[in-house]
Amino acid sequence: MSGQPLSDGAGRAVGRTVTSAAAPADQRHVFHRQVRFGDIDSLGHVNNVRFFDFLEDARLDMLVVDRLRAGDPPHRGLVVARHEIDYRRPLTFRPDPVRVETWVTEIKPVRFTLAYEIKDDEQVFVKARSVMVAYDVEGARPRRLTEDELAYLKRFFVEE
Numbered sequence: 001m002s003g004q005p006l007s008d009g010a011g012r013a014v015g016r017t018v019t020s021a022a023a024p025a026d027q028r029h030v031f032h033r034q035v036r037f038g039d040i041d042s043l044g045h046v047n048n049v050r051f052f053d054f055l056e057d058a059r060l061d062m063l064v065v066d067r068l069r070a071g072d073p074p075h076r077g078l079v080v081a082r083h084e085i086d087y088r089r090p091l092t093f094r095p096d097p098v099r100v101e102t103w104v105t106e107i108k109p110v111r112f113t114l115a116y117e118i119k120d121d122e123q124v125f126v127k128a129r130s131v132m133v134a135y136d137v138e139g140a141r142p143r144r145l146t147e148d149e150l151a152y153l154k155r156f157f158v159e160e
Contacts, residue, residue, distance in 0.1 A: 029066070029156055031058035032097040033118075045090035051126050052083065055116055058100035059130065062156075075149055081111065082131040091118070091125040098125065104156045110134055110142050112153055115160070 033054050041047035046054075064074035091098065098120050106113040111133045118126040136143040145153070 027156055028101040028103045028158075029058070029062040031061045031100045031102070033057055033100050034097045035091065035093050037093065040093050043090075045092050046125075048085075048087060051085060051087075051118065051128070054098075054100050054118055054126075055083070055085075055128055055130065058102050058116065059114065062102050067152075075152070077135045077137050077143065078132050078149075079135045080130055081133045083128065084130075085126060085128040087126055088124050096120070102156070103158045104153045105129070105158060105160050107145075107150065107153055107157065109144050112145070115158075 035046060039046045039050040039053070041050075063078060064076075067074045098118055101117045101119065103115055104112055105115045111131055114130045114132060116126070116128040116130070117124050118128075134143045134145045134149065135141070
């Protein structure tokens with residue numbers, strides 16, 4: 001999968017993934033996220049809770065939207081078991097989007113860990129992790145990751 005950022009008509013990227021089918025072992029999924037007026041709090045920077053929206057947008061793009069673009073079924077039945085976030089520096093309203101880079105740091109039979117950085121070319125604003133669990137919605141219990149899910153996740157695996 002390879003693609004260019006979608007444009008807002010003024011040449012600004014608004015939310016497109018740039019990945020490669022021949023991704024090296026350290027490939028990161030890249031999602032461009034525009035800082036929105038509603039993300040900004042009374043102190044003039046992105047509210048700490050709104051960063052979870054940035055992570056969710058990137059995670060859904062990686063696990064669902066990219067798969068649909070490639071003509072593959074999206075990964076379903078994956079739930080967040082844990083979030084961890086480190087705020088590195090304030091992010092203010094800006095005309096250019098930031099990158100949410102996502103990769104996999106751990107894969108187990110029932111769960112995996114995603115690592116993220118929200119950044120631009122000069123600085124990292126946030127570092128975060130999410131533990132994701134494969135979930136059987138009908139049975140209301142955890143399930144094992146499928147072979148397809150495992151193969152997809154391994155494309156983004158970076159040992160830390």
